[in-house]
Amino acid sequence: MNASILFATTGRILCQLTRDHRTVALVLAVPALLLTLLYYMFESTPVVFDRIAIVMLGVLPFIVMFLITSIAMLRERTSGTLERLLTTPLGKLDLLAGYGIAFGLAAAAQAGVACAVAYWLFDLETAGSIWLVVLVAVVNAVLGVALGLLCSAFARTEFQAVQFMPVVALPQVFLCGLLVPREQMAGWLETVSDFLPLTYAVSALREVGGNSGTTSQMWADLAVVGGVAVAALVLAAGTLRRRTA
């Protein structure tokens, strides 16, 4: 890896992202709007809203960043820029880490807006600090970026790429313990959920929700999410081929 190339690549991706004003507006506003919807759905039972909202603050950035990244990377592949980039001194991890950092920053902005709305407009109450919620949301978004980069290798068209979102994201949302507590699931489903990174992201958010300081459980959960993100980035690097048929 090369710091100057990584910096240039991150800057280039951020520049491209900010050129598209409508996408920027959507990235910043959509999670906040969805939280608004949830708030009015559970207006009479604020306890339920608190429980769902804190999980959504982690899940929504994951889904949004997964989608944006897989499309962005697919564009690099289909426009020929990827082939060209790989004839330059740019390393595969420079490119992938560039995407991770650029979209991670976008996710931080997104999580900031969503948390501000949740805490100050809708009186979300958590025992832990808002900054820990933002931290988990950003790590989770980086996981979405990494999985998006990996999945884009298996899509030839944008139609295929968007289909990977329900395939990768929804089972994780179903099994993370939000809809049915994991202890109440069939044993094999609980085992499956043990292998899904979103399970750990949700667990970390619940730790923040229920404890006033940081807990070792929270850090362990966060480490799992971060570790899977790094592993996915490395696997994605393996899918980038300098030589193709």
Place this chain on the structure above:
Amino acid sequence: MDDAVHVQDLLVDRGGHPVLRGISFTVPRGSVTGLLGPSGCGKTTLIRAVVGVQVVRAGSVRVLGEPAGSRALRRSVRYMTQAPSIYGDLSVAENARYFARLIGLGPAEAAHAVEQVGLADAADQLVGTLSGGQRTRTSLACALVGRPELLVLDEPTVGLDPVLREELWTTFHRMAADGVTLLVSSHVMDEAGRCDQLLLMREGALLADATPTQIRQRAGSDDLEQAFLRLIRTQGLAA
């Protein structure tokens, strides 16, 4: 080693079909070599093999003394793909600056490359809003940044007006005089006469590897297009 490119018995299959059927040639340093032939004859595949992005079945491709595509070449070899491979949501200058930074060069070199392709006035325009010819030139500018050792250009002058083509060919020769090696593909025969060396391709094989003068003499025609057609006919008879 005096040759910039050395290709020996190159075989390439694509989609189960042979695309290059045993090609051998060399490109001398500091020259402009033209790669000509009808559409679908394998020019782009050959170019991809030279820059090291093509999976090959057999044969060797050495560039500047190294195996094609090796790490040592990534700073000195520049590749311009046939379809403009640049970022539509960045400006001309931003594209050139990004590709300059990848090879460790600054904005001054990037601006100079944009000037060389005649886009200085449009430098701040988004590539997505440009005409097809302007996009081609932006893509070319990204390859021209700095001083490459080998410049591999896949149909760089398609869709450009005659004045600009003239200017670009002058630039190519000025670079060659400066020691840069250029391998340029084209399917326009009037550009063939501007090359120092010609590689004529047909159906995945080399028909001729000679100077324009030699080809004119061999075919007995002053017109390169006619000469090329005659070579195809005589080779067809020989086969």
